[in-house]
Amino acid sequence: MAQGEKVIVCDKLTKRFGDFIATNEITFEVNKGEIFGFLGANGAGKTTAMRMLCGLSTPSSGKASIAGFDVYTQTEQIKRNIGYMSQKFSLYENLTVKENIEFFGGIYGLTDQQIETKTEELLNRLGLKSEAKKLVGSLPLGWKQKLSFSVAILHEPKIVFLDEPTGGVDPVTRRQFWDLIYEAAERGITIFVTTHYMDEAEYCNRISIMVDGRIEVLDSPTNLKRSFGVSSMDEVFYQLARSAKRGD
Amino acid sequence: MRTLRFLLKKEFRQIFRDKAIVALIFFMPCIQLIVMPLAADYEVRNVNLAVVDHDKSPYSQKLISKVIASGYFRLQGYNSSFHEAFKLIESDKTDLILEIPQGFERNLIREDKQRLFVAVNAINGTKANLGGSYLSSIIGAFNADMRMQLVQQPRYSQFPVIDIVASNWFNPVLNYKVFIVPGILAILVTMVGGFLSALNIVKEKEIGTIEQINVTPIKKHIFILGKLIPFWVLAIIIFTIGLILARVIYGIAPVGSLLTLYLFIAVYLLTVLGFGLLVSTLCDTQQQAMFIMFFFMMVFILLGGLFTSIDSMPDWAKFITRFNPVRYMIEVMRMIILKGSGLKDVLPHLAAVSAMAVVLNGWAILNYKKTN
Numbered sequence: 262m263a264q265g266e267k268v269i270v271c272d273k274l275t276k277r278f279g280d281f282i283a284t285n286e287i288t289f290e291v292n293k294g295e296i297f298g299f300l301g302a303n304g305a306g307k308t309t310a311m312r313m314l315c316g317l318s319t320p321s322s323g324k325a326s327i328a329g330f331d332v333y334t335q336t337e338q339i340k341r342n343i344g345y346m347s348q349k350f351s352l353y354e355n356l357t358v359k360e361n362i363e364f365f366g367g368i369y370g371l372t373d374q375q376i377e378t379k380t381e382e383l384l385n386r387l388g389l390k391s392e393a394k395k396l397v398g399s400l401p402l403g404w405k406q407k408l409s410f411s412v413a414i415l416h417e418p419k420i421v422f423l424d425e426p427t428g429g430v431d432p433v434t435r436r437q438f439w440d441l442i443y444e445a446a447e448r449g450i451t452i453f454v455t456t457h458y459m460d461e462a463e464y465c466n467r468i469s470i471m472v473d474g475r476i477e478v479l480d481s482p483t484n485l486k487r488s489f490g491v492s493s494m495d496e497v498f499y500q501l502a503r504s505a506k507r508g509d
Numbered sequence: 510m511r512t513l514r515f516l517l518k519k520e521f522r523q524i525f526r527d528k529a530i531v532a533l534i535f536f537m538p539c540i541q542l543i544v545m546p547l548a549a550d551y552e553v554r555n556v557n558l559a560v561v562d563h564d565k566s567p568y569s570q571k572l573i574s575k576v577i578a579s580g581y582f583r584l585q586g587y588n589s590s591f592h593e594a595f596k597l598i599e600s601d602k603t604d605l606i607l608e609i610p611q612g613f614e615r616n617l618i619r620e621d622k623q624r625l626f627v628a629v630n631a632i633n634g635t636k637a638n639l640g641g642s643y644l645s646s647i648i649g650a651f652n653a654d655m656r657m658q659l660v661q662q663p664r665y666s667q668f669p670v671i672d673i674v675a676s677n678w679f680n681p682v683l684n685y686k687v688f689i690v691p692g693i694l695a696i697l698v699t700m701v702g703g704f705l706s707a708l709n710i711v712k713e714k715e716i717g718t719i720e721q722i723n724v725t726p727i728k729k730h731i732f733i734l735g736k737l738i739p740f741w742v743l744a745i746i747i748f749t750i751g752l753i754l755a756r757v758i759y760g761i762a763p764v765g766s767l768l769t770l771y772l773f774i775a776v777y778l779l780t781v782l783g784f785g786l787l788v789s790t791l792c793d794t795q796q797q798a799m800f801i802m803f804f805f806m807m808v809f810i811l812l813g814g815l816f817t818s819i820d821s822m823p824d825w826a827k828f829i830t831r832f833n834p835v836r837y838m839i840e841v842m843r844m845i846i847l848k849g850s851g852l853k854d855v856l857p858h859l860a861a862v863s864a865m866a867v868v869l870n871g872w873a874i875l876n877y878k879k880t881n
């Protein structure tokens with residue numbers, strides 16, 4: 262892994278909603294090509310943090326730069342360099358698989374030629390060739406998520422943000438999804454991913470665990486298990502999350 | 510610009526994929542244009558009429574049969590006295606009393622002047638008033654007829670005795686459909702365009718797809734244009750269908766230039782759609798957007814001059830209508846379609862809606878936030 266180049270630099274990044282501090286002074290860095298797991302219980306503030314990093318939400322205070330661009334002033338440059346898969350499925354359900362790919366490819370400025378080859382590649386890779394003309398709304402959740410991920414990296418971004426990309430799908434599909442993540446990481450795309458599955462946490466190079474808006478720990482899964490003196494990530498998470506006051 | 514192409518493609522695909530919307534978009538205007546003018550008809554028929562004929566002369570008979578033959582009145586009977594007839598008004602059995610005084614025929618021939626008495630039941634005001642004015646026109650016409658016959662005998666006056674008939678210049682046969690249809694067409698495109706645009710962006714917010722758009726480097730004005738153009742095209746199509754229907758069903762063809770009409774519509778639609786999109790950017794749910802649009806549509810239409818004339822509104826209401834795009838639209842529709850006004854005549858209207866279009870669309874773009 263190429264150490265050194267930092268693609269995400271976050272310094273005391275904070276988001277307040279009125280009196281409520283959803284994300285509280287989080288500070289961390291992510292290296293280029295890394296798979297970074299962003300963990301935390303429900304309501305810990307993961308989505309809020311991620312939306313700030315994507316330029317979808319303006320921070321209340323603190324600093325952050327994504328691919329070298331500032332989250333306050335250069336949101337549009339950030340958007341050119343990232344992909345985002347939101348927690349809620351957000352491709353167009355009333356467009357077909359192909360139409361969605363074409364649309365997002367077009368929005369990101371791909372040429373017609375590029376769109377065509379990308380579509381071909383993607384459909385082959387996901388085994389969706391026979392589904393190309395089906396409405397996305399009619400696909401099973403697992404396929405939707407794989408499609409959603411593939412669309413998010415269609416324009417070969419530097420970083421892709423995945424917000425609970427595998428929520429609600431079976432273990433086999435999750436494994437297939439992680440294969441896609443690894444392939445993207447191999448091409449040099451930095452992965453920033455949130456998850457509630459501890460087996461997925463093990464796949465990450467490094468993880469942070471958020472509790473009530475703060476990042477409590479940040480290290481590789483191996484180091485975390487060692488420092489907590491436990492054998493699984495589950496237990497690390499459990500020990501930390503137990504102290505949480507938020508959640509639903 | 511390339512981005513716009515993809516946006517438009519997507520938008521049109523979504524619109525035409527939703528069969529319910531397509532049906533709504535095309536059938537609603539047709540049905541409304543066929544049904545509404547019939548219901549929203551100011552023409553009053555079956556006005557109940559009581560006649561008190563003190564003269565009982567051939568002329569008075571002639572007048573009465575002419576009144577009945579007009580088809581607007583239903584004779585409730587002859588009464589021997591006004592008092593008796595008035596009882597009918599009191600019991601709401603009649604709307605109008607026509608009293609023909611004794612000596613009607615004699616006076617008309619001799620003095621060329623005769624008073625008739627018309628009493629109106631003001632309970633059903635519209636009916637009676639309109640009935641009253643129909644009656645006046647018929648009597649006026651009767652007068653003119655009499656005159657025609659009488660002038661052949663030179664000792665009588667050359668001038669018409671009375672002329673109560675108001676000149677309905679641009680609507681010569683006093684056909685209210687001619688008056689109402691362009692207005693209804695105006696309101697139709699306003700409603701369809703306004704509601705579709707108001708619900709669109711907010712729908713993307715509701716289902717969350719806007720997030721996926723906002724995270725792309727798309728330019729705000731391109732995005733808004735991508736929403737504006739499809740509905741603009743749709744509304745123009747609906748308008749064209751409406752014009753054709755007006756022609757086929759009611760025989761109403763624009764007297765003025767189609768080009769001017771379409772130029773105005775083109776700009777006017779930008780105003781309406783801009784307003785819808787602005788509402789869409791302000792709301793979080795389709796329900797909110799719907800309520801806001803209903804409120805404004807009601808105000809716009811009630812103060813639009815379709816059902817009530819703007820001239821007879823109080824000053825404050827008149828002032829408000831200056832900021833009401835629908836008012837300009839209805840006026841221009843009538844001007845161009847019925848009166849044959851040219852570009853020069855509608856220039857002030859065009860300027861007003863252009864200014865509103867710029868403000869509303871600019872505001873919508875500013876208010877659409879990719880980062881919040």
Ligand SMILES: Nc1ncnc2c1ncn2[C@@H]1O[C@H](COP(=O)(O)OP(=O)(O)OP(=O)(O)O)[C@@H](O)[C@H]1O
Binds near residue numbers: 281302305310348
């Ligand atoms: N727009 C908002 N206004 C007010 N409070 C908000 C807003 N968005 C999020 N919050 C609150 O901030 C807290 C963190 O929310 P967030 O969605 O970031 O959590 P999360 O870690 O992503 O949780 P989950 O695992 O359930 O997705 C929650 O308590 C939530 O209610």
Ligand SMILES: [Mg+2]
Binds near residue numbers: 307309424
């Ligand atoms: Mg979340």
